[in-house]
Amino acid sequence: MSTDEVPTPTKSQRTRAAILAAARDHFGRFGYDRTSIRAIAAEASIDPSMVIRYFTSKQALFAAAVDVDLMMPDLTTASASRRGRLLVEHFLSRWEGELSDDVLVILLRTAVTDELVAERLRTVFVGQVAEALRPLVDDDLRRRAGLIASQLMGIAMARYLLRLPGMVDRDVAGLVADVAPTIQRYLAGKLPAV
Amino acid sequence: MSTDEVPTPTKSQRTRAAILAAARDHFGRFGYDRTSIRAIAAEASIDPSMVIRYFTSKQALFAAAVDVDLMMPDLTTASASRRGRLLVEHFLSRWEGELSDDVLVILLRTAVTDELVAERLRTVFVGQVAEALRPLVDDDLRRRAGLIASQLMGIAMARYLLRLPGMVDRDVAGLVADVAPTIQRYLAGKLPAV
DNA sequence: CCTGAAAGTCAACATCCGTTGACTTAACTG
DNA sequence: CAGTTAAGTCAACGGATGTTGACTTTCAGG
Numbered sequence: 472m473s474t475d476e477v478p479t480p481t482k483s484q485r486t487r488a489a490i491l492a493a494a495r496d497h498f499g500r501f502g503y504d505r506t507s508i509r510a511i512a513a514e515a516s517i518d519p520s521m522v523i524r525y526f527t528s529k530q531a532l533f534a535a536a537v538d539v540d541l542m543m544p545d546l547t548t549a550s551a552s553r554r555g556r557l558l559v560e561h562f563l564s565r566w567e568g569e570l571s572d573d574v575l576v577i578l579l580r581t582a583v584t585d586e587l588v589a590e591r592l593r594t595v596f597v598g599q600v601a602e603a604l605r606p607l608v609d610d611d612l613r614r615r616a617g618l619i620a621s622q623l624m625g626i627a628m629a630r631y632l633l634r635l636p637g638m639v640d641r642d643v644a645g646l647v648a649d650v651a652p653t654i655q656r657y658l659a660g661k662l663p664a665v
Numbered sequence: 666m667s668t669d670e671v672p673t674p675t676k677s678q679r680t681r682a683a684i685l686a687a688a689r690d691h692f693g694r695f696g697y698d699r700t701s702i703r704a705i706a707a708e709a710s711i712d713p714s715m716v717i718r719y720f721t722s723k724q725a726l727f728a729a730a731v732d733v734d735l736m737m738p739d740l741t742t743a744s745a746s747r748r749g750r751l752l753v754e755h756f757l758s759r760w761e762g763e764l765s766d767d768v769l770v771i772l773l774r775t776a777v778t779d780e781l782v783a784e785r786l787r788t789v790f791v792g793q794v795a796e797a798l799r800p801l802v803d804d805d806l807r808r809r810a811g812l813i814a815s816q817l818m819g820i821a822m823a824r825y826l827l828r829l830p831g832m833v834d835r836d837v838a839g840l841v842a843d844v845a846p847t848i849q850r851y852l853a854g855k856l857p858a859v
Numbered sequence: 860c861c862t863g864a865a866a867g868t869c870a871a872c873a874t875c876c877g878t879t880g881a882c883t884t885a886a887c888t889g
Numbered sequence: 890c891a892g893t894t895a896a897g898t899c900a901a902c903g904g905a906t907g908t909t910g911a912c913t914t915t916c917a918g919g
Binding site: 501502504505579580582583584589592593596597601613614615616617618620621622623624625626628629630632633634635636637638640641645648649650652653656657662663665 | 695696698699773774776777778783786787790791795807808809810811812814815816817818819820822823824826827828829830831832834835839842843844846847850851856857859
């Protein structure tokens with residue numbers, strides 16, 4: 472209680488939280504452009520002007536709603552040969568459940584049409600993915616991180632955003648088993664010279 | 666000249682082509698929502714109402730502009746061990762150059778926020794990718810096609826749409842060499858049971 | 860040259876959007 | 890209880906969009 476921050480379930484900044492939740496829901500399901508402040512306000516049972524009052528603009532609301540923490544697991548404690556599988560499991564388990572308000576999915580949906588959001592996603596991958604991989608990898612960090620990101624994002628796109636057949640009709644365990652060797656090779660396998 | 670269709674460089678349905686070109690350019694660069702008919706008309710040096718006159722609506726124009734042909738190569742003539750590499754080379758060479766008006770990129774950009782476009786992309790993958798793979802694969806066609814699609818789409822996202830570091834700063838040959846074994850395994854390698 | 864259809868222009872419509880300012884209600888403090 | 894401040898409502902603004910209909914220009918064919 473002493474070091475914890477804001478133990479107070481304080482007044483009506485529950486509305487602030489309600490706005491954020493509604494925003495994440497709408498942004499996640501429809502993307503930035505097709506989400507209107509009016510719709511967010513309606514879902515939060517509040518007036519549209521309040522949304523602007525709490526956050527200054529739609530863009531600022533989006534920025535506040537999408538605060539990314541990939542919660543990358545500590546892979547150094549796992550045996551080297553199992554790290555690829557662990558990485559795949561981490562992302563898939565994160566996305567299973569209802570993923571509509573997963574911030575990473577929101578970012579993916581928006582980054583393809585918004586250069587500022589793309590820049591943000593780049594920062595996340597460099598700062599969190601590449602950084603988590605650094606202690607495991609001695610050579611070609613950027614190269615390996617890029618390859619891993621491409622395969623993981625491809626799965627997110629194919630299975631969760633586009634719902635491609637052949638990807639949606641799989642159970643998580645099977646998918647992990649299929650993809651883990653790929654990630655393991657990108658992570659620690661021998662890659663072709665230059 | 667007899668069986669060829671419309672050898673005539675006919676009248677001003679060059680404008681029709683101009684509209685389509687401008688539409689592909691804008692849709693490809695900014696996505697569906699951020700492309701206005703007025704902007705397309707301006708780029709085609711024409712009045713916005715003409716765009717509607719030629720195509721009935723913005724949605725119909727999009728549908729007409731995005732007519733997808735992946736031009737999948739015939740992989741059966743290649744030796745079985747090189748087919749993965751060929752597949753990767755095919756897609757990468759297609760996307761290198763200026764890709765802004767590549768219909769597949771336009772589809773990718775739009776499908777993440779538009780369910781109808783996503784459905785269309787699904788049809789393309791089932792009808793063209795899976796179909797091209799059918800003669801090469803004896804088991805688990807959908808499974809293998811889904812895995813391949815996920816890795817290839819992941820590359821498109823990471824390198825061309827999001828421009829992730831570690832993916833943009835590679836030459837094509839190096840990228841092909843890195844990814845080819847993955848595709849080869851998804852295509853013909855032994856996959857875990859069920 | 861005249862005519863009539865095709866190609867193109869112009870202005871306006873209805874609608875939705877983000878955002879703003881004036882106003883009213885609720886809640887807390889003295 | 891009075892009064893100040895925060896929380897919330899209401900109506901409107903200016904702008905952009907897709908789409909429409911009436912009008913004008915272009916131009917081939919008799």
